[in-house]
Amino acid sequence: MTLYVRTRGEGPSVLWIHGYTMDGSVWESLWRLLPGWRHVGVDLPGHGRSHPLRPGTSLPALAAELAELARAERAALVVAESIGSMVALQLAIDHPDDVRGLIVGSPTIAGAPAEPGTAERYRTLAGLARMGVNGERLADVWMAAPPDIFRGTEAHPELRARLRAIVAGHSWRELRDGAMAGLSGHVHTADDLRGIAARTLVLVGEQDMPAFRAASVRLRVTVPRCRVVTVPDAGHLCMIERPGAVAPAIAAHLSTAAPEVQHAGS
Template sequence: MSLHVRTHGDGPAVLWIHGYTMDSSVWEPLWGLLPGWRHVGVDLPGHGRSRPLRPGTSLPALAAELAELARAERATLVVAESIGSMIALQLVIDHPGDVRGLVVGSPTIAGAPAEPGTAGRYRTLAGLARMGVDGERLADVWMAAPPDIFRGTERHPELRARLRAIVARHSWRELRDGSMYGLSKHVHTVDDLRGIRARTLVVVGVEDMPGFRASAELLRGSVPGCGVITVPDAGHLCMIERPAVVAPVIGGHLRAATREVQHADS
């Protein structure tokens, strides 16, 4: 397997899946607030230290690769944010026996309408990347609002600077060679969502973009037993914007999912 993994702590394993242009290091402040777990952060293909995303890779194929990683790490709990949540949803849809507890922040449902301005931003970034524009400039273009993906980080200067440094290292190869678009062809149906059996919690920022708040409500109404927590004073990247607020909620959900597994196995 050619995906880079970083781990932290001891205890039941939790797989963490980050958002686009980031890497697993974004989770470290949250991990420090969640002792008692073995946190397993994966760098997605094309991100951090992992191998590039292969052209033509589908969302189910990527989810299958992460399911294999989860089995290897004995992780039956998954936490994901933004585009990582789309991959996590596919994982629990296609591999229902592998994940018992799921937390999705800034929920991204495959096939849902994109926020206004997002498609144009991707086209701009792809053009600049093909021209060889440096990573610092690409990071500034990507993090500019609208769309309001990073707007919530403006009230957290240290976090924003740290994220900018991570984004500036991103290769953007998936836009230059078109491999990113293979993931966008898939669609999550309501029937897909209704079939999810993992204990599911959705975390969404009060100030997140309308499409993501709508996705949170769709998951609430479709996934059996799904709970939704709204984070005050938080935007799209709610879990890394306000780790101290979300940590107790995430921890409680993971503990409840673990108890269910233990009860089922006893």
């Protein structure tokens, strides 16, 4: 089993974790705005060119797999968005020595209340996938609002078209074989979040859904070294919707966290 990675640039390594039904290519526009770093974009299991998500895989098990990758790539700085942020939080909780700097966009806390309509959308998708409905149709169902996961991309037609092409190529195997259930059953407790040692930045879209804005507040008051930046004119996928707006905050946070990585490795 292997995880597919794409790398760009030179400098300290940063691990990037994408959202559900996407792959590491979604970060390309943002990477171009962040020179001086070696960007490592992983395709999560079941996404892009990586191996399928194995039924029964738990969130801690997935985090352990990414920790192994982070060590191999010497990437102690982690950036993630949406469901990828849930994985990144688990990575920081379970493997504090491997995550010295953390940036999460559209923060997703395991076990927190979901945005209304999300569970119903997953059930619809799972039913269609089991019936053999093709990827084009599933992409349109998944990207429809509400819930407003992709609503912010409506203001960026070229981005929306690129994302639709990626989503249409998703296998949806994790819904057909139930593998997604292993991840969704985990819960991040207050003690878990208080134990995150990494210097943390949370990015949340001004127009993101209430559940995710609430998650950003919860992280700010619970994670010890955490600050929140609200991205104006952005929806749920704030980092890929508005790369130019978030790049300065990301660059500053990475630069602040990088000395801790160097100190840990000395």
